Amino acid sequence: MKKILNNKLYLKILISDLISNFGDTLYFIALMTYVTEIKNSNLAISIVTLSESLPILFTIFLGIIADKTLNKVEMIIKTLWIRVVLYLLVAIVMNFRASIMVVIFASVVNLISDTLGQFENGLFYPISNRIVKKSDREETMAFRQTVTSTMNIINQSVGAFLITILSFFHLALINSMTFGISLLIMLLLKSQVNKYYEEKTSSNNRLPLDFRAAFSDIRSNLRLSIKHLFRINNMRTILLVIPILNGSLAILLPLVVVNLSKGTALTIINAATTISLLGISTVSGGILGGALILISNKFKQLSLGNLLQMNLMTILLSFIACYYQNIYLIILGSFLSSIFVGALNPKMGTIIFNNIDETKLATIFGGMVTYFQLGEVVSRLIFSSLVIYFPYSYITIIYIVVVLIATIYTFSKVQNV
Template identity: 40%
Template sequence: MKNLLKNKLFLILFANDLLSNFGDVLYYLALMSYVLQLPDAKVAIALVSVSESLPILTGFVMGHVADRTLDKLGKIFHTLLFRVGLYSLVGIVMGFQPALWVVMVAAAINFFSDLAGQYENGLYIPLSLRIVADEDREASYSFKQAVGFVTAIGFQSLGAVFVSVMSYQALAFVNAGTFLLSAGILFLIKSPIQALLSAKPILVQDKQEGENLARNLWRSMKEAVEACLSIPELRQSIVLTPLLNGLFNILSILIAVIISQDKQFVLINPATTLAAISVAQLLGGILGSVLGMNALKSVSIGAILRSATLLVPFLFLCLYQHWLYGLFFLVFLALVLAAAVNPKMNALILNSLPEEKLALISGGIGTYFQLGSLVLRLIVSGLILFLPVEGVSLVFGLVGVCMIIYAYKGRKSS
């Protein structure tokens, strides 16, 4: 830990990442608050959900592009400026009267911004291997996760205040400004990063003559799944992780729908309610990060995932009953478990990947683990148009019961 606190490049880049995270928090709260004031809020919520779900499919594609990029540092700078332009455009359209077409534009921009973010993350992975020493890498993940959760509590609270006092247009421009400031900070520390890259150049896989992109991507996706299957603890999670990711992901959609229909299902106003849910997640994440470094350090990934399945039926029961405070508590517990298991998975995955395919295969693994989120978000986006939210909650509560049976039956048979 002492080495990390003395690593100025690591700390500056981490602070830079936190800055853009603050902008993202503002944008999410502003967009969801904007959506909830529309007469056709359910359609708008479905649009936003689809725009956030589709990039799940593209993680390994953007990772493939990132792996083949030579000037990774320069391209990171360009992606930041690209996102400045995107959110500036959102700021312009937010100046018009609230309408569904504005949400459509914002959702499309959100999609392209997520693609740029995936590309940027893939570019940064090999840089991080040179900025943080091998022996400090696991500690860096724990440190970033814990600090990220702590600062995000302030971001959510401050974001709720900003949404209450600032226009949606102004908030979009503030988000654009955070990416511009991030680009400026990156420019200032460009020289020491270049020195590290000169001392240890990044390995880039050569493009083969006559290479077929689709076939190469398919092969890489297979390599990602094979990498999971080759690690016993990840093999245990191959079914449960995508489903858990998906079920926890759709909570935000159903919560937004209930808020739009039940004015009693709020704390002060919709923005503060969404922020309070996020704060419950963040508090759980902080506790889970701490427990993951001591009390839960020796607990297996499979055991934590099985425990998480026990929460699923009760989460959807709270939604079915419109029980807000019970939902807060269960979301908190779910994030305790998620924060404890994530560093374990990251360490296992990154320690098994070759550098020249690092972004592609890790992106493929991430895509596979998030497939449940994509499928279930798309299903929910359709179901909320035809079923009451209570019916949707009941359906997924039953899915949770089936997951518990599968998880513990599989444990007995193994």
């Protein structure tokens, strides 16, 4: 811990990232609250959900581009400049009367900003790798995860409060300012980071990016990953169900927002507070799940199958609570599900590490993440279509049926894995 706190450069970069994360959280809550106030709210929610989903599809490709980028620090600064300008434009547009056109513009900006954010993360990975000693990396990653999750809870709470006292114009302006502060920090650190990083990378010869070859690599890596994953003993059922689990969790918040746009049945104080509390329950549940794996022997002894079964049951509880419009039960279900997800992830990672040839680990892990995220993307795309044509209760029933089938299938197939 002392080594991390003594690494001033790493802490400054982490602070820059945390500041921009606050802006992202504030903007997301503001945008979700904004769509509940316009007439054509279902279409608006569909558009916002799409803007949140599509950047996930670019993850691998953006990683390849980031690896091929030579002047990473300069590129990070450029992406921050673009995001500052984009949210200044959103602030101007938010001065107009609430309408679907404003939502479309704000969602396009959200899509571009999230895509740039993923690209920026890819640029940061090798920089962080250089400024943290190899012996300190595991502890540093755990520290970063804990700090980021804790700050996410604070961000949700502060965001909900600010939305009650500020206009959407001011919220977009604050978001732009957070990226401006991150930009200023990176400009001040530019020479220091370059000195630390370029000395070790300037001699590297990188080939220019071949887009056709990149797409071919992505396709072959994903196919190879799925093939290896399905070869692991007793894993077929779990690997079939986890994308359904992820996809169901991904649309819980948009489903609540649909209800908030139609009435006050799920409202706690106001729409922003409700959205924030749901986000806090998810983050805090994930933190607790990871902690329980470390400190509780009983929790540690639960099999992957057991955790998956309990996870599906809590998600089912959340959707049933959605149908009966009980927000407190929805939050409880989201919290419990996040605990089991927090415990499921390290167990899943351990199985991969123990069963895959170490020379293929990076490829398999990258493909695994993409495979699991596809469930989330597909679910959001389906939800974006359903929300335009079907009422809230019908969509809820559809997801109750899907999760119930997955739960029954899991109990009938999964043994102690």
